[in-house]
Amino acid sequence: xxxxxxxxxxxxxxxxxxxxxxxxxxxxxxxxxxxxxxxxxxxxxxxxxxxxxxxxxxxxxxxxxxxxxxxxxxxxxxxxxxxxxxxxxxxxxxxxxxxxxxxxxxxxxxxxxxxxxxxxxxxxxxxxxxxxxxxxxxx
Amino acid sequence: xxxxxxxxxxxxxxxxxxxxxxxxxxxxxxxxxxxxxxxxxxxxxxxxxxxxxxxxxxxxxxxxxxxxxxxxxxxxxxxxxxxxxxxxxxxxxxxxxxxxxxxxxxxxxxxxxxxxxxxxxxxxxxxxxxxxx
Numbered sequence: 001x002x003x004x005x006x007x008x009x010x011x012x013x014x015x016x017x018x019x020x021x022x023x024x025x026x027x028x029x030x031x032x033x034x035x036x037x038x039x040x041x042x043x044x045x046x047x048x049x050x051x052x053x054x055x056x057x058x059x060x061x062x063x064x065x066x067x068x069x070x071x072x073x074x075x076x077x078x079x080x081x082x083x084x085x086x087x088x089x090x091x092x093x094x095x096x097x098x099x100x101x102x103x104x105x106x107x108x109x110x111x112x113x114x115x116x117x118x119x120x121x122x123x124x125x126x127x128x129x130x131x132x133x134x135x136x137x138x139x
Numbered sequence: 140x141x142x143x144x145x146x147x148x149x150x151x152x153x154x155x156x157x158x159x160x161x162x163x164x165x166x167x168x169x170x171x172x173x174x175x176x177x178x179x180x181x182x183x184x185x186x187x188x189x190x191x192x193x194x195x196x197x198x199x200x201x202x203x204x205x206x207x208x209x210x211x212x213x214x215x216x217x218x219x220x221x222x223x224x225x226x227x228x229x230x231x232x233x234x235x236x237x238x239x240x241x242x243x244x245x246x247x248x249x250x251x252x253x254x255x256x257x258x259x260x261x262x263x264x265x266x267x268x269x270x271x272x
Binding site for chain 1: 140142144147148149151153154155157158159161163164165169172173174176177178179180181182184187189190191195196204205206207208210212223226227231232234236238240241242246248249252254255257258259262263264266267269270
């Protein structure tokens with residue numbers, strides 16, 4: 001194992017901001033943030049549909065507002081083939097709905113409630129994610 | 140007021156994903172590459188988020204009601220069943236293949252990157268399929 005590209009300060013700062021958003025959503029609206037739940041409920045359920053839509057719109061506004069105020073261009077790098085992205089997207093969509101949460105719902109909201117269920121889910125998808133990268137690197 | 144809060148929380152969450160670079164699949168795949176060239180940064184995203192949300196949640200969890208809603212709606216599911224494990228395995232595999240999970244994927248629509256838009260469409264198809272079964 002070699003450690004590269006380590007940026008702990010920006011990661012921690014971003015994390016604190018995410019945690020603050022989760023807290024506000026809880027104390028103001030009474031809900032725990034889980035993006036896969038918000039997105040899939042927007043798609044299939046009438047309950048809170050406008051709230052869910054607005055949260056998703058907010059997510060998309062996030063980078064735009066950040067770029068506007070910092071004049072920084074946001075760079076991301078995706079090197080995967082389209083087929084792999086479609087497969088990955090399907091797996092993420094199916095998996096998060098079958099298990100009832102994703103990195104935010106289980107990983108942040110669930111663990112902050114000390115939910116054993118979410119802790120086990122988070123450990124499982126982390127380990128499988130690590131194994132998947134290990135296998136793709138070998139192939 | 141609920142609706143303004145939803146929009147506002149989405150914006151803050153999105154900004155957090157940008158600053159932490161969780162929005163960048165290359166960064167996520169670097170974090171999952173534990174046995175190769177490992178970039179541990181994203182562990183700090185989770186630590187940062189939990190450091191804020193955990194104590195504040197427990198401080199206010201016994202409150203009668205949230206500020207702008209009539210009641211808290213928080214999952215009380217406890218069962219650790221096959222669905223939890225199988226779903227998490229599928230999610231972990233998709234996350235490891237693409238380097239995107241739902242929050243960063245949706246947030247990255249702002250960058251009009253065709254790859255991440257493709258991913259988001261496939262993810263919504265996945266949501267829809269689970270609803271059918």
